[in-house]
Amino acid sequence: MTKLRSKARVKARMGMFFTLPGLIFVIAFMIYPLFTSLYYSFTNYNYVYDVKPIFNGFQNYIAAFQDETFVLTIKNTLVFASTFFVSVMILGLVTALLLFYFKGKDNLYKTLIFMPIVVPLSLAAILFNWIFAENFGLLNFIIGDVFKLTQFTYGWLTNRVTAMGAIVSVTTWSSLGFITILFLAGLQGISGDILEAAKIDGAGTIGTIFKIILPNLRETYVITGIWAILRGLKIYAPPVVMTGGAPGNATRVMYMHIYDNAFEFFEMGYASALGFILSVIVLSISFVNLKINSSKGD
Amino acid sequence: MKKFFALMLVVLILSTSVFAAGAQETPSADQKTSAETKQTLRITGLSWQVQKIFIQQAAEAFMKDHPDVTVEISTYAEPSVVANYAIDWSRGKTPVDIAIVSGAQFAAQFVPKGLIYDFDKDLNFFTGDFSKDAFVNAGLENGQVAGQQYVIPLIIETYAVVVNKQMFKEAGLLDRNGDPLTPKTWEEFYQFAKKLTKTSGGQVVQQGASIQWSSVNMYAALLAVLRGARGDIYGPDGLTLAFDNPEFREILRVWKKGVDEGVFSKEMYVDNMAGRNSLMAGKVAMLLDSGGRFIEGGQTLGIENVTVMPFPGADTGGSFGFGAGVIIPKSTEVPELAMQFIKEQLLGEMVQTNTVNQYGKMPSMLRHYDGADAPEWQVLKQIADKSGAIPTYKDFAKFQKEAPPLVQNYLDGRIDLETTITRLQNLAISLDKSLI
Numbered sequence: 001m002t003k004l005r006s007k008a009r010v011k012a013r014m015g016m017f018f019t020l021p022g023l024i025f026v027i028a029f030m031i032y033p034l035f036t037s038l039y040y041s042f043t044n045y046n047y048v049y050d051v052k053p054i055f056n057g058f059q060n061y062i063a064a065f066q067d068e069t070f071v072l073t074i075k076n077t078l079v080f081a082s083t084f085f086v087s088v089m090i091l092g093l094v095t096a097l098l099l100f101y102f103k104g105k106d107n108l109y110k111t112l113i114f115m116p117i118v119v120p121l122s123l124a125a126i127l128f129n130w131i132f133a134e135n136f137g138l139l140n141f142i143i144g145d146v147f148k149l150t151q152f153t154y155g156w157l158t159n160r161v162t163a164m165g166a167i168v169s170v171t172t173w174s175s176l177g178f179i180t181i182l183f184l185a186g187l188q189g190i191s192g193d194i195l196e197a198a199k200i201d202g203a204g205t206i207g208t209i210f211k212i213i214l215p216n217l218r219e220t221y222v223i224t225g226i227w228a229i230l231r232g233l234k235i236y237a238p239p240v241v242m243t244g245g246a247p248g249n250a251t252r253v254m255y256m257h258i259y260d261n262a263f264e265f266f267e268m269g270y271a272s273a274l275g276f277i278l279s280v281i282v283l284s285i286s287f288v289n290l291k292i293n294s295s296k297g298d
Numbered sequence: 299m300k301k302f303f304a305l306m307l308v309v310l311i312l313s314t315s316v317f318a319a320g321a322q323e324t325p326s327a328d329q330k331t332s333a334e335t336k337q338t339l340r341i342t343g344l345s346w347q348v349q350k351i352f353i354q355q356a357a358e359a360f361m362k363d364h365p366d367v368t369v370e371i372s373t374y375a376e377p378s379v380v381a382n383y384a385i386d387w388s389r390g391k392t393p394v395d396i397a398i399v400s401g402a403q404f405a406a407q408f409v410p411k412g413l414i415y416d417f418d419k420d421l422n423f424f425t426g427d428f429s430k431d432a433f434v435n436a437g438l439e440n441g442q443v444a445g446q447q448y449v450i451p452l453i454i455e456t457y458a459v460v461v462n463k464q465m466f467k468e469a470g471l472l473d474r475n476g477d478p479l480t481p482k483t484w485e486e487f488y489q490f491a492k493k494l495t496k497t498s499g500g501q502v503v504q505q506g507a508s509i510q511w512s513s514v515n516m517y518a519a520l521l522a523v524l525r526g527a528r529g530d531i532y533g534p535d536g537l538t539l540a541f542d543n544p545e546f547r548e549i550l551r552v553w554k555k556g557v558d559e560g561v562f563s564k565e566m567y568v569d570n571m572a573g574r575n576s577l578m579a580g581k582v583a584m585l586l587d588s589g590g591r592f593i594e595g596g597q598t599l600g601i602e603n604v605t606v607m608p609f610p611g612a613d614t615g616g617s618f619g620f621g622a623g624v625i626i627p628k629s630t631e632v633p634e635l636a637m638q639f640i641k642e643q644l645l646g647e648m649v650q651t652n653t654v655n656q657y658g659k660m661p662s663m664l665r666h667y668d669g670a671d672a673p674e675w676q677v678l679k680q681i682a683d684k685s686g687a688i689p690t691y692k693d694f695a696k697f698q699k700e701a702p703p704l705v706q707n708y709l710d711g712r713i714d715l716e717t718t719i720t721r722l723q724n725l726a727i728s729l730d731k732s733l734i
Contacts, residue, residue: 014305048384048407049692069700133572134565135505135581150499158564160710243568244513248707263378264695266407 041272048266060273069249070257070274074281076164077254080239081232081285083168084175088228091172092179093217097209099180100187110184114177121174125241128170132156132242157243160250167238167251175231179224186220187213218293225289233282254278339635342372342380343398347622350657351398351452356643363642367635377404387413387627395630396639398452398622401440405448405625406690406733415626417447421637428641434679436619437662440687444733451662452644453653454621456682457510457522458589459609462599465504465583469493480607484552487584487610491561494583505576507556507584508563511709512570516702517688519586522618523549525686526611539689539697539726542719550708550715557709567706577604589678590658606674608681616684621662693729700725 041060043053064070095113099106116124131138140153156162190213198208236255239245245252258278262271339360343353348371357369372394374380380397388411399405408414417423424430424447430438434454441449466478471490473479481487491506510519524531524539524546533540540546556562563582565572574591576582578598585591586609595604608617624644626636643649650661651669660678661667667679688694701722708718 048381049410129569133569133575135563135572135576136579144501144503150501150503153501155564157568163568244570246513246567246702246706247564248710248712249703252703260695260699263381264699265693266381 037272037275040269041276043269045269046266047268053269056269060270061277063270064274064277069252070254072249073252073254073257076250076252077233077235080164080168080235080251080253081229083164084171084232084235085225085228087168087172088175088179088231089224091176092224093183095176095180096183096187097213099184101205110181113180116174117177119174120237121171122237122241124170124174125238128166128173128238129157129242132166134158158247160247163243163247163251167235167242170238170242171231171235175228179228182224182227183217183220186217189220190216221293222290225293226286229285229289230282233278233285336366336368337632337635338368338370339396339632339639340370340372340394341396341398341639342374342394343622344376345373347398348373350653350659351622351644352649352652353398353644355652356639356646356649359648360639360643369639380404381407383627384408384411384413387629390629392627392629394627395632395636396624396626398624399449400622401451401620401687402443402449402690403688403694405441406443406692408625408627409443409446409448409733413628414448415628415633417450417626419446420628421626421633423447423450423637428645432663432665434660434662434664434682436682436685436687437621437623440619440621441623442687443690449623449625450640450645451621451623452649453659454619454662454682455588455590455658455660456619456678456685457518457586457609457617458612458678458681459607460577460585460587460589460592460595461605461607462577462580462583462595463603463605464599465494469583478605478607481610484549484610488552488556488561491556491584492559495561497560502560502563503581505563505565505582506561507586508566508573508576508582509553509586510570510573511564511566511702511706512568512572513699513702514570515587516705517698518618518620520701520705521686521688522612523609526609526615526617529615531686531689537731539729541722541726547715547719550705550718554709554711554715558711564709588658589674589681590654590660592674593656593658593672601672606677608677612681612684614684616686617681619682619685619687621659623662689731690733691729692732697725697729 040053042055042057044050044056044059045053099109099113119127130136134140134153134155134157137156139156144150144153154162156166194212194216195208198212203211234255235253236259239251239253240256243251245256254274255278258271258274261267261274341353341357343351348354353371357371361367361369377400380399383392383394383397384407386392387408405414415421433451436456437451437454438447440454441447441451461478463478466472467476469490471479471493479490481490487507493506494504495502495506496504510516520541521531521539524541527545527549528540528543531539553562557564563573563576565576569575573582573585573587574594577585577591577595580599585595589606592604592606593601596602624640626633630636645663647666647669650663650666653659654661654666654670654675655672660675660682661670664679667675691697704713704718704721704725707713708715713721
């Protein structure tokens, strides 16, 4: 027994030794900045012009909700995130089901569907900027010059609604592959016996999908849902590259406002407060997603 | 236990090997002497600055002339990288000896903590062929913080109207000499744009005018037209930007009329390069942007088919001047070498004439305009001479971010003119004007 306990202690020590580098990294680059940022959020601190932070309590948090632009960015971010969430989850699920049911050249299709994920989102945004451009863009060229439907050419990025739609479509295009793969993994995790039994009982494809497959993907919804929520709420590159927040702040999102306050205006205290407000929103919505998709009796 | 100690031994050996590999080999006496006499000069800039200011070529020429010097060039992805150099500079260290920046408004952040050199007081830069008279005034002004010269200008640009001559000819807007007519008022500018606009199937296929209305650069267009209209951008106190006046109201009113009728394009709301690209694609007749864009337009349309003219008021009141220049951090060990490189190469003929002829970036020194090929540079120099730089307010970045959405919302009809003027003026008043 003593020998066993001694071996266990050695193993435990070795385990700690191996986790030490990772732990140091996490403390140095995640825990310490997190708490420093939390401290700054309660201070008035312009890191270029101020010698040191000055404690001001909750003033930054109060000012955030009195800041019309910040409140607008919350609304824009939620609009984007909800639209993106719905589109990517539905399209991802449909694509995964198609791949699941129509086997054959599925490796080729999987590759094609997954390829956009390897394109950096900022690069994708630059490409789509050229596609959606009003006077020299590919989309208007195809509509106007190829199909001769000039009446349908449009300023896709200079209209408030279509600008947001363009950003959602770029982000969905970029994310679809990853979500599809996650759903596909979930589908392949469903026991073949259940599907076989459903087939024997006379269930059609649609019935099988809605009554057997979708309910059994609950755990997958948790993972894909959290991923989509995070990607939606933390959106930054596409609106910065494609619209710069225009027209008239219609596509200005929270991350842009936080970045501007931190690195353009150097107001680190205020920006830290904005960052924590975003964190609370992200955590709250993630928690709701988790609760909705938790199975009863788990 | 044995296994544990064996593992610790392996880790110890590996760690020792890593440290040994990283340790510097002690140089021989000859090597030491060579290292001590060879100096290194480190310069950094944005990628486009390094390319368009011919930094690589300048470095090669300098190293050829000075074999004891190594010039190392690096690029930074975006301006906040340079802002973070302040951390090193405040500790007496620096990863660079020369940094190319946009101008005094950017450099101002380093001034309160004394992190960069005043070229006049600290380095006595303006001597001999490099006296202040030898520079374009707008360039020098763009490098001054509270009247002190912290940035040496390398290139300058000024806002003007780039014109597609062929479209003007088709619209019958030429004078007796066959040159494009210059609109004298904003109403005339709108009338010209209306004549130059072509539609097909209810859609605009040739835009009359495109104006720099992007989130990134609209502030420049606003300051340019304000100065052109009034000869000054400030109110009676000489500090606060003045938008609440009849001249600026008229400009906004005409802009909105142009947008409502599809005569002025909104493409630059979302892409500050869209106007330039449309000009190059032969889709726009007049582009109100940096005057140097005519060189880029000439690349696709033919240089004989593009020209430059002042926007209404610019020829008398001036425009907005900006550009790029260099700063030297006080923590550099080679300030004299840095100054030598700036004078010999960056302000030398090779860089100053190539940058204007190939990329449309005007020289900051007057004598190099003789080497500028196109006659349009004389037009732009005259405008630049009357132009002013952006205010070096502590809070000017807030104006740059918050003014464009206001004007865009007005042009889209979401807010009325008076609300726009009131909000713009209140924004101007609210800015912290220290450091000016």
